[in-house]
Amino acid sequence: MKVLTETWWSASIGREKSVTVALPPTYSPVGKPFPVLYLLHGFGGNRNTWLQCRDLTTEVDSGELILVFPESGRSWFINDARGRRYEDYLVGEVVGHIDGRFNTAACREGRGIGGFSMGGAAALFQALLHGDLFSVVCSNGGAFEAPLRAGDPYSSFRDDRALAMPTTRDHERVWGPVGSEVRRKYDPYRLLRERNAEQPIGIHFDVGLDDYPRMIDMNRRMRDALSAESVPHEYRERPGGHDWEFVNAGLPDLFTFARSRLLSA
Template identity: 80%
Template sequence: MKVLTETWWSASIGREKSVNVVLPARYSSVGRAFPVLYLLHGFGGNRTTWLQCEDLSTVVDAAGLIVVLPESGRSWFINDARGRRYEDYLVREVIGHVDGGFNTVASRDGRGVGGFSMGGAAALYQALRHGDLFSVVCSNAGAFEAPLRDGDPYHRLRDGRRLAIPTTRDHERVWGPVGSEVRREYDPYRALRDRNEKYPIEVHLDVGLDDYPRMIGMNRRMRDALSERSVPHRYRERPGGHDWTFVNAGLPDLFAFARSRLLSA
């Protein structure tokens, strides 16, 4: 695989932003167009975080997908309560920039979105809100119920340790207080109910058997919600915790799912 960095002035964010674009070994700027998978990082990550997965190169080359790695820090890739517009940045700028600069299948049928934890949740939010852009979702341990969180359900786990999970203060800076319009707007269960069925999606989601009990619970609830709404999906619980070792171990399944469902031109 080959990794390129694309940088431009973002009108949505109000400063220069960069994304990493990962090209499979057989990529060519002419001829057959390539499907694209957007992979979103976890809380506090950046555009390099997915690159720490030691098997990423192998699966990218085998699948023949272009992989795009944007970043939003701790902002959940949404238009948040502080006015930061990372959703606009992703769907209005990043996709257009990638389709304009690379040999992509520039349609929903050739475009998927995935992520880990924060990124897995954000991937589903964006696919439900923008079915005209994405047809496939791939989530590792998605933190789907972030808009529904009240207080700090992880406080007993902190015990002086640094967790890659937002404190109440950090969480409410993005989502606003309980009952806020931002929380209502991104409630995934509401989005499932109100989705535009003109744009069907397929979802891959998994979670580690040693993950936080709350994380396992919300992934099971999302599985059940997808079933209730007749959204095609594949759900798995497999060994691992809430970390990038778990993510790396699941890369072959994730990429096989995406590759089998994304259109090649």
């Protein structure tokens, strides 16, 4: 796996931004184009967080996918209530930059998007909003109901130093108050109902059996909603909590799903 950094001035964010890119050993700037999988970090992570997965190199080296790791800090990769435009950055800048810089399959059938927790939710939001760009979604422990959250459902876990869930203040800085336009825009169940059915997506997602009860419940609700809307998906509950050990253990399934859909395009 060859790891690169791409940096440019972002008009959407108003400052220089960087993405990390991982290329498989088979990558070539000429010849058959390579599918791309965009992987989004969790709350408070960055563009290098996915690199801590110890088995990531094995998966990249055994396949023919380009991986791209953008970052948004704690901003959920959305155009948020503070005016930060990370959705515009992701879909309007990052995708175009990668297609211009590398030998990519520059079509929706050649692009997937995934992530952990915040990133898993954001991946689904952006795929439903931008079905012209992405045809595959992969999520680990996706926090899909962030736009619907009221108060602090994780208050009883606040004494856990490993807790990586936003406080009410942090959450509402991004999403606005309950009922805000930002929350309405990214409501996942509304997005499912109003998606363009002529742009089908395939979804792989899972959640840990030792994850927070609210996280397990929302993943089950998403499973049921996808079934009700006849959206093709693979859903699994497996051992693990809400952490990168859980993500790492799921890499083989995630990459098998992504490769099978994107490489067959």
